[in-house]
Amino acid sequence: MALSQERLGKYNPEKPTENRITDIGPRHFWEFFPPVIQKNYGKWLYHDILEPGIMVHVSETGDKVFTVRCGGSRFMTAENIREICDIADKYCDGYVRFTTRNNIEFMVTSYEKVEALKKDLLSRKYISGSYKFPIGGTGAGVTNIVHTQGYIHCHTPATDASSMVKAIMDELMDYFTGMTLPAHVRISVACCLNMCGAVHCSDIALLGIHRKPPIVDDNIDSICEIPLAITACPVGAISPGKTEDGRKTVKIKEERCMFCGNCYTMCPALPIADKLGDGVAVLAGGKISNRISEPKFSKVIVPWLPNNFPRFPEVVATVKKIIEVYAAEARKYERIGDWAERIGWEKFFEKCELPFTEHLIDDYRLAYDTYRTSTQFKFTGAAWEVSRAAGGIDD
Ligand code: HEM
Ligand code: HEM
Ligand code: SF4
Ligand code: SF4
Numbered sequence: 258m259a260l261s262q263e264r265l266g267k268y269n270p271e272k273p274t275e276n277r278i279t280d281i282g283p284r285h286f287w288e289f290f291p292p293v294i295q296k297n298y299g300k301w302l303y304h305d306i307l308e309p310g311i312m313v314h315v316s317e318t319g320d321k322v323f324t325v326r327c328g329g330s331r332f333m334t335a336e337n338i339r340e341i342c343d344i345a346d347k348y349c350d351g352y353v354r355f356t357t358r359n360n361i362e363f364m365v366t367s368y369e370k371v372e373a374l375k376k377d378l379l380s381r382k383y384i385s386g387s388y389k390f391p392i393g394g395t396g397a398g399v400t401n402i403v404h405t406q407g408y409i410h411c412h413t414p415a416t417d418a419s420s421m422v423k424a425i426m427d428e429l430m431d432y433f434t435g436m437t438l439p440a441h442v443r444i445s446v447a448c449c450l451n452m453c454g455a456v457h458c459s460d461i462a463l464l465g466i467h468r469k470p471p472i473v474d475d476n477i478d479s480i481c482e483i484p485l486a487i488t489a490c491p492v493g494a495i496s497p498g499k500t501e502d503g504r505k506t507v508k509i510k511e512e513r514c515m516f517c518g519n520c521y522t523m524c525p526a527l528p529i530a531d532k533l534g535d536g537v538a539v540l541a542g543g544k545i546s547n548r549i550s551e552p553k554f555s556k557v558i559v560p561w562l563p564n565n566f567p568r569f570p571e572v573v574a575t576v577k578k579i580i581e582v583y584a585a586e587a588r589k590y591e592r593i594g595d596w597a598e599r600i601g602w603e604k605f606f607e608k609c610e611l612p613f614t615e616h617l618i619d620d621y622r623l624a625y626d627t628y629r630t631s632t633q634f635k636f637t638g639a640a641w642e643v644s645r646a647a648g649g650i651d652d
Contacts, residue, residue, distance in 0.1 A: 291352040293322055293366050309436050310392035311371060323371045324364050327378055327390040328401055328426070328433060331359040332409065332419055340381070340389070348374045358401040358443075360394045396436035399429045399580070403455045404446040407465075413518055414448030415465030415535040416564050422446055424568045425463075425576055432580065439587040439596070442580060443544070449518055455545070460593040461576055462540040462555045465564075467516035469534040470494075470509055474526035478505040481524035489523040491515075491621075537562045537572050541579060541605075542594030553594045558606070560616035575611075582609050607637040 269275060287295065297316035304314040312324045330337075341361060345353035348370055354362045363378075365371060378390040394400035402425060405411070407418030425444065432438065445455040448465040456462035477483065483505055487495045494513035498506045507527075509520075516534075521527045539562065543555030558579075562571040579593070586608060587596035597605040606613050619627040634640075644650045 289352065289354075291322075291350065291364055293320055294364070296320065297322075306395050306436070309398065309434050310395055311375070312395060320366070322364050322366060323368060324362050325371060325374055325378065325392060326356070326394045327361045327363070327392055328388075328394060329355065329359050329361045330419070330423075331401070331404065337389075344374075344377065344390075348377070356394075356401075358394070358403055360401050361390065391430070391434060393434040397438045397440050398434075398436045399432035399438070399442045399444060401433075402426060402444045402446055403459070405448050405453045407448045411448060413451065413522055413530075415467050415518070415530065416448050416463075416537050417566065418446050418448050420567045421463060421537070421569050421572060424570075424573050428573045428577055429580070438580070438584050440590050440592045442583070442593065444576065451522070456540060456543075457554055458543040458545050458552065459555055460541065460544065461579060462543065463572060463576070464538045464540060465535065466538045466561065467518055467529050467531060467535050468561065469516060469529070469531045470511045470514040471518070471521055471527040471529040473507060473509065474528070475500065475504075475506070477507060477524065477526035481526050483507060483524075486520045486524035486527060489519040491517060491519065495520055532564075536564050537569070539572070539575055542592075542597045544592045544594055549590065550592075550595050550598075555594070556602075557617055558609075558611055560614060579609050601635055603637045603640065604635055607639065613639055 290298070297318055297320050300317045302315050302317050304312055306312050307323075310326045312326070314322045314324070316322075341353055342351075345351050345363060348365055349363050352364060354364070356362060363374060365374060375392060378392060379388065381389040383389060402422045404418040404422045405414075407414050407416065407420070409417075409419055425446075426433065429444075432442070442461065443455070443459045444461045444463075445459040446463045447454050447456040450464060450466065452464070456464050474480075477486075483497060486507055487497065489495075492513050492515060494510045495507050496510070498508040500506045507520075509527075516529065518529045521529045538557055539559035540555035541558050542553060544550075544553050546552065559575055562569075562575065565571060583593050583596060586600070587593070591599070600608070603613075605611075618624075641650075
């Protein structure tokens with residue numbers, strides 16, 4: 258249903274509120290349900306994952322729905338969407354859906370159709386060779402990476418999202434099309450610590466960070482609400498000041514600033530992006546579900562890796578290493594956070610061969626609770642090194 262220009266007239270810039278339609282909300286999802294989903298809504302009995310990317314849901318009426326899940330790049334052209342629509346028209350009576358992790362799901366009502374659909378999907382490639390619709394993302398594997406705008410659209414990023422995601426998924430493709438891990442591994446990316454999306458609650462998260470304080474532009478008094486910039490700072494590093502010619506400005510105590518970039522979000526006169534300073538922090542151990550253990554925040558495990566465009570080799574290698582060690586060591590159903598907490602974070606660092614540095618020790622307000630207030634710990638190579646450096650220990 259297109260908007261009728263005849264019925265309501267064309268947009269008239271002279272009378273912008275005339276014929277204005279507003280507050281109509283989203284279309285009701287029921288309109289877009291395949292008939293079999295409408296019919297069996299609320300009556301599903303059980304489901305199975307038949308193979309990676311392919312599920313069947315069985316209803317109490319006996320009806321079955323087969324779902325084929327494909328990776329989506331999230332950032333798509335209208336042409337990509339039209340191709341998805343063509344596939345949906347051909348196999349699924351025009352119905353299709355997108356998941357909470359931006360995968361694409363095609364649903365059909367018989368297994369014969371699954372085979373044809375699968376063949377068709379896997380035959381579609383970009384001229385560069387990448388699969389347009391790789392099938393997978395179910396069960397205990399690595400599904401799509403929840404990610405953000407990066408340099409494609411945002412003005413506050415410290416890294417890029419789409420290119421990093423492509424580099425990581427290329428390397429982890431076998432985990433997307435397979436279900437070989439102890440449990441789901443959710444990876445997400447945010448290009449600044451606004452953390453749009455899921456980095457604070459993912460098994461592995463990549464986060465763009467700055468390492469230098471913002472620069473104060475002389476024009477600040479004409480383009481910023483200075484009190485907003487001052488109150489934006491989580492560590493109180495900004496105070497009001499005066500320029501030499503008597504105009505209002507701010508002073509930034511550089512030794513206090515931890516480069517969050519919040520003040521730049523509030524005030525365009527405080528740019529912070531820096532080619533060499535900016536990079537990627539790695540977090541691990543978060544989860545959203547309540548399965549067995551409660552939801553967890555992810556924790557910083559690597560303070561900084563370089564923005565090595567376009568393929569981020571250091572980031573990709575770190576992610577791969579963590580997943581490989583986790584795959585080899587964790588028990589069935591253990592998420593990365595469950596595993597790290599069971600073996601102890603000191604063992605996590607040792608096994609993943611990650612150096613532990615002072616950057617990883619919390620120093621923000623409620624930090625105390627993150628320190629060890631117990632004598633329960635395991636000796637690791639790194640701990641022995643500290644003891645040796647302190648002296649009095651013989652090998
Ligand atoms: C009480 C009902 C449900 C619960 C408690 C539930 C819970 C969950 C949880 C916890 C996850 C994430 C798993 C993880 O990351 O560990 C998930 C993923 C998902 N759920 Fe549900 N779910 C429910 C119903 C449904 C229904 C009815 C549908 C579809 C008709 C659905 C479709 C999905 C999909 C597609 C994903 C994965 C998205 C992706 O990875 O791309 N869920 N669900
Ligand atoms: C009653 C309220 C909510 C319910 C039932 C709910 C349920 C879910 C479920 C089932 C998923 C899928 C998990 C997965 O695919 O792994 C999900 C994902 C997500 N939700 Fe919510 N959610 C709720 C509220 C919120 C709120 C308030 C926020 C943000 C402040 C939020 C942010 C997210 C994000 C960022 C994801 C993607 C993370 C991921 O897929 O790993 N949700 N939510
Ligand atoms: S995470 Fe930050 S940089 Fe990335 S889209 Fe969100 S606000 Fe913009
Ligand atoms: S970047 Fe963050 S910490 Fe630094 S001055 Fe701005 S708001 Fe404060």
